[in-house]
Amino acid sequence: MSRILEQYAKIxxxxxxxxxxxxxxxxxxxxxxxxxxxxxxxxxxxILHKLVPLLNELGIESTWDIVEGNDEFYQCTKNFHNxxxxxxIDIPKxxxxxxxxxxxxxxxxxxxxxKDADIAFIHDPQPAALIKxxxxxxxxxxxxxxxxxxxxFRPVWKYLREYVNQYDxxxxxxxxxxxxxxxxxxxxxxxxxPLHDKNIELPEKEIQDxxxxxxxxxxxxxxxxxxxxxxxxxxxxxxxxxxNAKKFIPLMQLVLAGGGASDDPEGEAVLEEVRQxxxxxxxxxxxxxxxxAHRTINxxxxxATIVLQKSIKEGFGLTxxxxxxxxxxxxxxxxxxxxxxxxxxxxxxxxxxxxGAALRIRYLLNNPDIMESMGIKxxxxxxxxxxITRHLREYLTLILALLHGNKDRIELNGS
Amino acid sequence: MANSKNVKNHPFMVKDCALIALASGxxxxxxxxxxxxxxxxxPDSIYYHFWGGLLRPRFDNPEYxxxxxxxxxxxxxxxxxxxRLAIIDPIEFNTLENLRSExxxxxxxxxxxxxxxxxxxxxxxxxxxxxxxxxxxxxxxxLKPGDLPKALPHFSVGSIxxxxxxxxxxxxxxxxxxxxxxxxxxxxxxxLCYQIAEIDPYFLxxxxxxxxxxxxxxxxxxKEKI
Numbered sequence: 001m002s003r004i005l006e007q008y009a010k011i012x013x014x015x016x017x018x019x020x021x022x023x024x025x026x027x028x029x030x031x032x033x034x035x036x037x038x039x040x041x042x043x044x045x046x047i048l049h050k051l052v053p054l055l056n057e058l059g060i061e062s063t064w065d066i067v068e069g070n071d072e073f074y075q076c077t078k079n080f081h082n083x084x085x086x087x088x089i090d091i092p093k094x095x096x097x098x099x100x101x102x103x104x105x106x107x108x109x110x111x112x113x114x115k116d117a118d119i120a121f122i123h124d125p126q127p128a129a130l131i132k133x134x135x136x137x138x139x140x141x142x143x144x145x146x147x148x149x150x151x152x153f154r155p156v157w158k159y160l161r162e163y164v165n166q167y168d169x170x171x172x173x174x175x176x177x178x179x180x181x182x183x184x185x186x187x188x189x190x191x192x193x194p195l196h197d198k199n200i201e202l203p204e205k206e207i208q209d210x211x212x213x214x215x216x217x218x219x220x221x222x223x224x225x226x227x228x229x230x231x232x233x234x235x236x237x238x239x240x241x242x243x244n245a246k247k248f249i250p251l252m253q254l255v256l257a258g259g260g261a262s263d264d265p266e267g268e269a270v271l272e273e274v275r276q277x278x279x280x281x282x283x284x285x286x287x288x289x290x291x292x293a294h295r296t297i298n299x300x301x302x303x304a305t306i307v308l309q310k311s312i313k314e315g316f317g318l319t320x321x322x323x324x325x326x327x328x329x330x331x332x333x334x335x336x337x338x339x340x341x342x343x344x345x346x347x348x349x350x351x352x353x354x355x356g357a358a359l360r361i362r363y364l365l366n367n368p369d370i371m372e373s374m375g376i377k378x379x380x381x382x383x384x385x386x387x388i389t390r391h392l393r394e395y396l397t398l399i400l401a402l403l404h405g406n407k408d409r410i411e412l413n414g415s
Numbered sequence: 416m417a418n419s420k421n422v423k424n425h426p427f428m429v430k431d432c433a434l435i436a437l438a439s440g441x442x443x444x445x446x447x448x449x450x451x452x453x454x455x456x457x458p459d460s461i462y463y464h465f466w467g468g469l470l471r472p473r474f475d476n477p478e479y480x481x482x483x484x485x486x487x488x489x490x491x492x493x494x495x496x497x498x499r500l501a502i503i504d505p506i507e508f509n510t511l512e513n514l515r516s517e518x519x520x521x522x523x524x525x526x527x528x529x530x531x532x533x534x535x536x537x538x539x540x541x542x543x544x545x546x547x548x549x550x551x552x553x554x555x556x557x558l559k560p561g562d563l564p565k566a567l568p569h570f571s572v573g574s575i576x577x578x579x580x581x582x583x584x585x586x587x588x589x590x591x592x593x594x595x596x597x598x599x600x601x602x603x604x605x606x607l608c609y610q611i612a613e614i615d616p617y618f619l620x621x622x623x624x625x626x627x628x629x630x631x632x633x634x635x636x637x638k639e640k641i
Contacts, residue, residue, distance in 0.1 A: 015571040019431060022551040150538060172438065175542035180440040187436040187544065397435040401547045408459060412551040 002057050004195075011194050012389050020389065023396035024058035026412055030118040031139075032062045032399075035110065037077065037126035039066055040291040041259055042228075043190060043318040044123050044146055047388065050193040054392055065113060067106040067127040072098045078266055080125045083156035085148050085232065085313050091156065103129035119399055128163045140402050143170040146190065147315045148336045149177050169402055173316045173337055184406055186398050189337065191391035192321045192382070197294035199325055202302060210299035214285055220251040221365055224304035226297055226322075229258040229270040229288075232313040234333065237354045239277045239284065241310065244358035246283075249365055257287040257300055301326050306364050306371070310357055314338050324348075325382045327375030331360045341386070347378040425599040427557040427592075429570065432550045432577040434470050436463070439543040445532035446496065449483075449541060450522045458511035459545040461518070465505045466580055467546055469621050470573070480617060481505075482541075483518065490539040496525045504617050509589055550577060560597060560604060564633040572621035579624060580616055593628070607635045 009017045032055060036044050048064050055062035069077070076095035083089045107114070107130050114120060114130065117139045122128060124146055131141055143164050149157070149172065157179070164170060164181060171186045172178040178185050192199055211218045223242060227233040235256055242254040256274060258267070271288060278284040289296055301307060307323035309332045316337030323330050324341060330348035332338035342348040349360040364371050404410045439460055443449045453461075464482035479485045479501040488497035499521050508514040526532065535541070553574065557566045570578075578592040586595060594611055597604035610631050616624055 018553070019433065019571065019573065022431065022553070023433065023549065175436075175438050175544055176538060176540070178438040178440070178542070185438040185440065187438055393433055394435055397433045397547070397549045400549050401435060406547075408545075408547055410547065410549045412549065 004053065004057050007195055008054075008389055012383070012387060016389050016393075020058060020393055020396065022412065023393060023400065024055075024060060027396065027399060027403075028059035030060050031116050032060050032119040032121070033113050033117040034062070034064045034121045034123065035067060035114075035127045035130065036064075036123035037067050037069070039064075043316070046196065046198070046318070047190060047193070047391065048123075050196060050388055051392060051395075054388070058396075063113060065110055067103065067110075067130070069102040069106075069126075070098070073102040073126075077126045080156060080160065081147060083153040084125065084160070086151045086153060088153050089156070096159065100129060103127065104133060106130065107133040119402075121395075122167070125160055128160060131163055131166045140168040140399075141166075142398070142402070143167040145170060145172050145177070147177070148313055149179055152179075169398070171398065174340065177315075177336070184402070186394075188391065188394045188398070189340065189386065190316045190318060190321075191386050191388045192318055192325060193388045194325065198298045199322060200298065202295065202299055206295065207299045207303050210296060210303055214255070214287060214300075216253060216255065216285065216303065218303070220253055221249065221305040222253045222255060222303060223306050223308055223361060224255045224257065224300055224323075225308040225310065226257045226301065226319045227309065227311070229267045229274060231266075231270055232311055234310045234312050235270070235274045236277050237312075238308055238310050238357070239274070240354035241308070241357035241361065242284070244355060245361040245365075248362050252361075252365075253283045253285070255285045255287065255300060255304070257289055257297060259289045259291050259293065259297075297322075298326075301328065304328055306331060306361060308357060308361075309333065309338060310351065310354070311335050311338060317341065321382055321386045324378035324386075327379045329364055329371050329374040329378065331357050331364075341381075343381075345374075347374060347381055425596065427563075427596050429553045429555040429557065429566075429574055430550055430577050431553050431571055431573040432548050432581065433573060434467060434546045434548050434576075436467065436544050436546050439545055441543040442540040443543075444537070444540045445534045446487075446491070446493075446522050446526055447532045450519055450526065452543060453515060453519050453522070456543055457545055458515065460543045461511050461515055462584065463544050463546045465503075465514070465617075467544070469580070470576055486535070486539075486541045490535040490541070491533045493525070493533050495528075496522075499525070504615065506583065506615065506617055511584075548581065560600070560607070560632075561636050561639075563593075564629060564636055567625060567629040567632060570625060572625065575621045575625045575628070579628070607631075610635065 005017050034048050034052060039045050052062045052064045072095060076091060076099045079089050079091045114134055119139055120141045121144050122130060122141060123144045128143060167183060169184045169186060170181055171188050173189055175187055216222055225238050229235060246252045274286055278286055301323050307328045307330050309317050309320045309330060311317060311333040312335060314336035320330050320332055320338055320341045324347055330342050332342040332348060332350055334350040334352050342350050344350055351357045351360055400410055441452050443452050479488055479497055484497045484501035487493050487500055503517060505514055557563055582592040583589050594608045597608050614627055619627060
């Protein structure tokens, strides 16, 4: 067994790895390409950083490319992102034109890779229009949507759907996010990588150093939210929840740790709003971390007493999965993929308001034994359901299903 | 006792499986809509909503054992409907069409009792899902029934699903693969077949089902030695 697969086997058990080998066997030698818009920042990039080498280890020739654009392109795709999650935005025609031009330019750059691919995974709206430029495709093209498309702003979805309709299949993270499309619509939840710097076990000293570095008092409870500075993540709501709970637990500290993503031009504005809301409270730390601060985020999550993810809209919420893996109960917004990870009284609590979050913070801080038992359950829940090996298994199953003509039962030869 | 010819000819081929879920595109917001979709939805979807939970994220021993009951309880907040749906044991129905009829009957009965259908929130609609199953050969075999107590703890949960649950739908006689294997040995293992038939797979997570089967096989073959 290769070293990387051996490492996963230690965490998931040999059975899981054998499963992957069996599924990958009929796909050996095939060419697979992933296309998205950034290699730094955000859950998609994080997953691809490990998924691609794993696919290669299993004998599937896999590559990962990105589409590159200009400021107007990123502004347009940020508008797409917001509109697809339900915000009414009138996108100027010039942005649509830029979107199409940039996709055309990127297609020219990626043409040979895309033409050779047996399987192409195109992630999210940014590169979705690439498909237009290859009407005669030899491979199967799959549109992987990582965002909540349950109630999109219709004009924008109508525009994008013209491209998505051309794919052979699409993948959504949850059934509630899926739209009706003229091809098979698969449901695959994302995952975390237990061997990523963000999730590996850390020496105690590194966690202590993190307390010192950010002037966090290790003797006092610390509430943490890790997420981009994005309105859907409701960082202002987190500050309100903290203020409410602090009236009863004055020693509480709050850390809001965010990273920027190179395809998110709105982050700076939200960060400024958060700074203003925090005002001069010394117990609120606002940390703008670089995209590669994985070990720092890991240490902060391990240092936290409780992790919050108070999103109003959420694709899946990998920061929730990360916190659960570190045995932290999570207080999460009752939205999107957080709902299938945070199970009330088992792995944390779902809340619908800052007041709800404040109440659950107080409850947990007053019941340390319950917090501990929730944490233990949380880690096992992630081990069984949300590690990258399960994600990979479902991608392989999907590819096999597509190659077998979408039959209900696919029997593979084990020889 | 089985003769050596039978043993040689009928090893138990251990298979494994993976399910992948697909959205059907059909969603409902109240019981009346659910009944209407249930009339026409693919039987695969009904199967998925009763059995698919065993192979996807959820806590063991949930309060309600199928997706219809869970939705009634948590999204409609209709506990009466939830309890009536939860008590349905799919192994009592020899076809999915019979199971479909039972669901429709129960929902119609409930609709007759209430003045107007209760609505779920827009983002808590019931999404009808179906699944594809990929089956693969593990290249492991069990040569004779007496080897099962040692072999079974090494079966993956996917193998347990395939041989003990999926088999009932796959094979005409609605039996699991273990019982079908034992039938190759004439009446030799009839007692064991009765014991296996008594295990209700619906209320146990797969790893507990594996433990339960292992314990039945272990006890049976221990006694046989005595």
